Amino acid sequence: MRDDLTAELAPQLAVELGLKPAEYDKIVVILGRTPTVTELYMYSLMWSEHCSYKHSKKALRMFPTTGPYVLQGPGENAGVISVGDGWAVAFKMESHNHPSAIEPYQGAATGVGGIIRDIFTMGARPIANLNSLRFGTLDKARQRYLFEGSVAGIGGYGNCIGVPTVGGEVYFDAAYEGNCLINAMAIGLMREENLTSAVASGAGNLVLLIGSTTGRDGIGGASTLASQEFDEKAEDKRPSVQVGDPFEEKLLIEACLELLEAKLLVGLGDLGAAGLTSSASEMASRGEVGLDIDVSMIPAREEGMKPFEFMVSESQERMLAVVTPELLASAQAICTKWGLRSTVIGTVTDTRRFVVREGDEIVADMPADTLASDAPVYDPAMTRPAYLDEAQAFDPSTLPHPETPAGLGSALLRVLASPNVCSRAWIYRQYDQQVLLNTLERPGGDAAVIRIAGTKRAIAVSTDCNGRYCYLDPYVGAQIAFAEAARNVACAGGRPAAITDCLNFGSPEKPEVFWAFHESVRGMSDACRAFEVPVISGNVSFYNESFGSPIYPTPTVGLVGVLQDASKRMTMHFKNAGDVVVLLGETADELGGSEYLSTVHGVIAGAPPALDLEEERAIHEALLAAIEAGLVRSAHDCSEGGVAVALAECAIAGALGATVALDDDLAPASSLFSETQGRIVVTCAEADAEALTDLFVSRGVAFSVIGEVGGDRLVIEEKIDTSIEELEAAWKPTLERLVRGELQSEELHEG
Amino acid sequence: MRFGVVRFPGSNCEQDIVIACRYLGIDVDYVWHGDTDITGFDAIVLPGGFSYGDYIRTGAVARFSPVMGEVVRFAERGGPVLGVCNGFQILTEAHMLPGAMLRNRGLKFICETVPLRLERTVCQWVDLPEGTVVRIPINHNEGNFTADAETLARLDANGQVVLSYCEPDGTRAPGGSAPNGSANDIAGICNERGNVFGLMPHPERVVDPEASGTDGQPFLTTIVARLAGV
Amino acid sequence: MARYEIFVTYKQGIFDPPGATAERALANLGYDEIESVKIGKYIRVEVADGPNERARVAEMCDKLLANPVIEEYRIVDAEGAVSAR
Amino acid sequence: MARYEIFVTYKQGIFDPPGATAERALANLGYDEIESVKIGKYIRVEVADGPNERARVAEMCDKLLANPVIEEYRIVDAEGAVSAR
Ligand SMILES: Nc1ncnc2c1ncn2[C@@H]1O[C@H](COP(=O)(O)OP(=O)(O)O)[C@@H](O)[C@H]1O
Numbered sequence A: 001m002r003d004d005l006t007a008e009l010a011p012q013l014a015v016e017l018g019l020k021p022a023e024y025d026k027i028v029v030i031l032g033r034t035p036t037v038t039e040l041y042m043y044s045l046m047w048s049e050h051c052s053y054k055h056s057k058k059a060l061r062m063f064p065t066t067g068p069y070v071l072q073g074p075g076e077n078a079g080v081i082s083v084g085d086g087w088a089v090a091f092k093m094e095s096h097n098h099p100s101a102i103e104p105y106q107g108a109a110t111g112v113g114g115i116i117r118d119i120f121t122m123g124a125r126p127i128a129n130l131n132s133l134r135f136g137t138l139d140k141a142r143q144r145y146l147f148e149g150s151v152a153g154i155g156g157y158g159n160c161i162g163v164p165t166v167g168g169e170v171y172f173d174a175a176y177e178g179n180c181l182i183n184a185m186a187i188g189l190m191r192e193e194n195l196t197s198a199v200a201s202g203a204g205n206l207v208l209l210i211g212s213t214t215g216r217d218g219i220g221g222a223s224t225l226a227s228q229e230f231d232e233k234a235e236d237k238r239p240s241v242q243v244g245d246p247f248e249e250k251l252l253i254e255a256c257l258e259l260l261e262a263k264l265l266v267g268l269g270d271l272g273a274a275g276l277t278s279s280a281s282e283m284a285s286r287g288e289v290g291l292d293i294d295v296s297m298i299p300a301r302e303e304g305m306k307p308f309e310f311m312v313s314e315s316q317e318r319m320l321a322v323v324t325p326e327l328l329a330s331a332q333a334i335c336t337k338w339g340l341r342s343t344v345i346g347t348v349t350d351t352r353r354f355v356v357r358e359g360d361e362i363v364a365d366m367p368a369d370t371l372a373s374d375a376p377v378y379d380p381a382m383t384r385p386a387y388l389d390e391a392q393a394f395d396p397s398t399l400p401h402p403e404t405p406a407g408l409g410s411a412l413l414r415v416l417a418s419p420n421v422c423s424r425a426w427i428y429r430q431y432d433q434q435v436l437l438n439t440l441e442r443p444g445g446d447a448a449v450i451r452i453a454g455t456k457r458a459i460a461v462s463t464d465c466n467g468r469y470c471y472l473d474p475y476v477g478a479q480i481a482f483a484e485a486a487r488n489v490a491c492a493g494g495r496p497a498a499i500t501d502c503l504n505f506g507s508p509e510k511p512e513v514f515w516a517f518h519e520s521v522r523g524m525s526d527a528c529r530a531f532e533v534p535v536i537s538g539n540v541s542f543y544n545e546s547f548g549s550p551i552y553p554t555p556t557v558g559l560v561g562v563l564q565d566a567s568k569r570m571t572m573h574f575k576n577a578g579d580v581v582v583l584l585g586e587t588a589d590e591l592g593g594s595e596y597l598s599t600v601h602g603v604i605a606g607a608p609p610a611l612d613l614e615e616e617r618a619i620h621e622a623l624l625a626a627i628e629a630g631l632v633r634s635a636h637d638c639s640e641g642g643v644a645v646a647l648a649e650c651a652i653a654g655a656l657g658a659t660v661a662l663d664d665d666l667a668p669a670s671s672l673f674s675e676t677q678g679r680i681v682v683t684c685a686e687a688d689a690e691a692l693t694d695l696f697v698s699r700g701v702a703f704s705v706i707g708e709v710g711g712d713r714l715v716i717e718e719k720i721d722t723s724i725e726e727l728e729a730a731w732k733p734t735l736e737r738l739v740r741g742e743l744q745s746e747e748l749h750e751g
Numbered sequence B: 001m002r003f004g005v006v007r008f009p010g011s012n013c014e015q016d017i018v019i020a021c022r023y024l025g026i027d028v029d030y031v032w033h034g035d036t037d038i039t040g041f042d043a044i045v046l047p048g049g050f051s052y053g054d055y056i057r058t059g060a061v062a063r064f065s066p067v068m069g070e071v072v073r074f075a076e077r078g079g080p081v082l083g084v085c086n087g088f089q090i091l092t093e094a095h096m097l098p099g100a101m102l103r104n105r106g107l108k109f110i111c112e113t114v115p116l117r118l119e120r121t122v123c124q125w126v127d128l129p130e131g132t133v134v135r136i137p138i139n140h141n142e143g144n145f146t147a148d149a150e151t152l153a154r155l156d157a158n159g160q161v162v163l164s165y166c167e168p169d170g171t172r173a174p175g176g177s178a179p180n181g182s183a184n185d186i187a188g189i190c191n192e193r194g195n196v197f198g199l200m201p202h203p204e205r206v207v208d209p210e211a212s213g214t215d216g217q218p219f220l221t222t223i224v225a226r227l228a229g230v
Numbered sequence C, D: 001m002a003r004y005e006i007f008v009t010y011k012q013g014i015f016d017p018p019g020a021t022a023e024r025a026l027a028n029l030g031y032d033e034i035e036s037v038k039i040g041k042y043i044r045v046e047v048a049d050g051p052n053e054r055a056r057v058a059e060m061c062d063k064l065l066a067n068p069v070i071e072e073y074r075i076v077d078a079e080g081a082v083s084a085r
């Protein structure tokens, strides 16, 4: 055993690596001696927030995680649900916020690469990507650089590996200026019987490293970064940036799926944050075995690498497989066929110890379980933030609201042109949306629809979270994130099956932040329970702070719903002149936290819209029943910008106007722009109007028949009378013009 | 009649071509890039994707694949060869078609369904009337076709320009209609003999009306009918 | 008018997938002598004469032509004088 | 072991999209002195010593590293001797 650290030096290194003194003491107790350099590195990464979830673990137990069709809940690389006929869908969302803030293209690209590996590790072929993005306002060159770079990176990686990017969301708000959010979600499809586990078992079996060489890139990368507050000094951490190699990843997808299909592997894991240490120790833990790894066998990208560097390197595009000695040759032949390196770097043992050696010299030797399972678990302090009372008490009716058609019309154009509402085509035009030929509905609608080839079924998917609502009320905001995702999926004709989440927050060591985190998890859990939808995977990203203040709480939901009959899928655009327009739900005076308030009045305050989970679910069920009965021509939910924006979007998408009268007694601005939840603009053929309204009546959901599709103008009686051309001219070009620096968001706020 | 679809490392639209062919009732199978025998195939398709990551230049490495020698001989004997997107790029790198690809004007990847106009052409893969407008998705980062003036004139004169980017009504905008900046709005060309055809748009993406449309069908079916002498 | 040549390469330790792919491709083509290939950018700029010319070209590199997070660059003027970062 | 630097640039008359975009972007950033930007590739290869070394490097360029339809290249060895095509 190499003892390269004295009892004096070891605690010092531990501190430098981010371990707390008590954590260091625990390591000494576990080992019964002073740790080696390699051991300290391995523990410090495995016990970092990113890998150990030490601050969030307890709160996450609130999530419902089971259901009759859940094949794999949280705990593996991705969750898996059965979607019928022996088909299963694996999905997960993950953050790559901090790497992207340093180098947006590579940060976002490697974020996609990482989440894709989580999917095919499970034995599933990746079939779709989504992303959830947050930036500061695009007036500053740095924000434009981050936005342009991360969109290009997501496209650059996903397009190259041949996985369509089918949806996502993006918001711009000063709260994210020093800490952008890049959350990537991936979905895979497999036969149920191919479900694989990242497990090592069978003493004497071999550990095979497949894929790229190992370099110093990313040493202390994602995991250290993701666990430290982010400040201006972050730029010093540059050399740890990893460059993605999507070509290698594409080969890995094909080779790994072929290896699994041929049943040549005992287990398969990907190398993500904390590299080999994390994947090897987790595989050993799951299999209740030991491992003996020789770093001198690992193909190095650079000369003179130290054992700890091999163990913690985050070089991308690498997989770890366990194979029996008899099948090794066949397994390696498949790797070679795909042009991939594969190297035996160690063996499985029955000692339950994780031994690392460099040739004959042992450099680390610890109980394998302790890396993955013995990390400390904390109960962070919580305090309700002081700003909430004042913010929630704000009464939007005290503002001067427009009342004339001219004033309301110009407000509508401004809201449509807002970066948070405008067309996202500039983004998704850079993404291959169709490769694999299963994309039935491309980005641009409420949810993307992907068919399960060979069946009649499809899945509908959406990612959602309004951080502003969460800032104003994290409990309700998180519920709304879920409700909106479910509503988007319902508008496409899908029934929610399960969600993944990515919980983006500031430092959990700040009681206000942790309170918001806890409330969000509680809110999301309650929403999931009300809809009987489990959480099957997810990711927590803490320490999203810049210049001392946390981002908005941003608990993003990625929801997958199922359509039993893909041909019954629904879209949002107005279809035919003469169709009847129905508004499901009832508008309340809820301008708090709205896009209108922010865009037209520059105010981010008030109580966010209320949410009644039972009512919300009843509305989705009613809509789905109507869609399944063939009574619906289009459906689009009201989100940012309220019913006025929803109607405008239906009209622009269909190049067809409408004349409607809103039947509420609210002030005009509230009537148009209130963001009351649970509302959906539905159209139907005139002949079906009675059947549709009967159905809604029988289900006991609130609705009003508001008008008729037709013409080339959007007319909302007494309030709006604007041509579609003008609506589109406001809505369409914003992102491109902002990116080019041709437009300042100030101009968008002026009438 | 049997299509062979070549799989290069990094190809990612090969299964799409196969699905589209099967949908259209065309017998089809994969050809591995390392193979040197393509007997038994009546037409060869080089699919879209990112062969070898497109890292050095698109198509630059793939053209040295062992199978490509056979594909060249097959084409020289008059065998029909289709290159879609990355396949088109490989055909130019292999000098089976003239010109070369630059990065899109604007340096952005473009995924979008665009209108395209059929030109008067000797191409054996199409028989749509000149001026027909079809709508097919493009999906590339390097589809900005370039060639010297002499080559461009020759392509035109010989009826080797098969498809041009155009406006929805079939006209070509004075400043160019190609979203990627392509010379003369060129979206697809063939060799003089008309048997080798490369195009940037993806016809295999618009074959199934249940999913997306049917405008791509003729680009796969015409050659079948022609070889069958129908 | 002055002319500068700029050589942009990845910093030490940053992985270069195009270079690695070229290495393998050349080996496959039978060039067994290949030990390494690195691929960077070669930029030629022409600028109107002016004060601080060279410093401004360096600034252009920092801001736009190179990505200082992962790349380094070398600037050579028409006389062969070199500056680097 | 010998080291060669290779400079790949577009031939005269071939449009250079990255160069043109950089030109515009630099002008937008206020660098009015910019007259032209051309962006090519800068490749460094290390090869084991052998006969015909240099000719073989040129061959690698002809075959793979440059596309003769649109590009030309210049090879410089460690001593600064130049060959071009
Ligand atoms: N970052 C992104 N990547 C891909 N698609 C996106 C992205 N952002 C938004 N979209 C797509 O644009 C459309 C509108 O998005 P959004 O306004 O968030 O919809 P909704 O209000 O229904 O949730 C959706 O189809 C969405 O998938």
Ligand SMILES: [Mg+2]
Residues within 6 Å of the ligand: A445, A446, A488, A636, A637, A638, A639
């Ligand atoms: Mg919606």
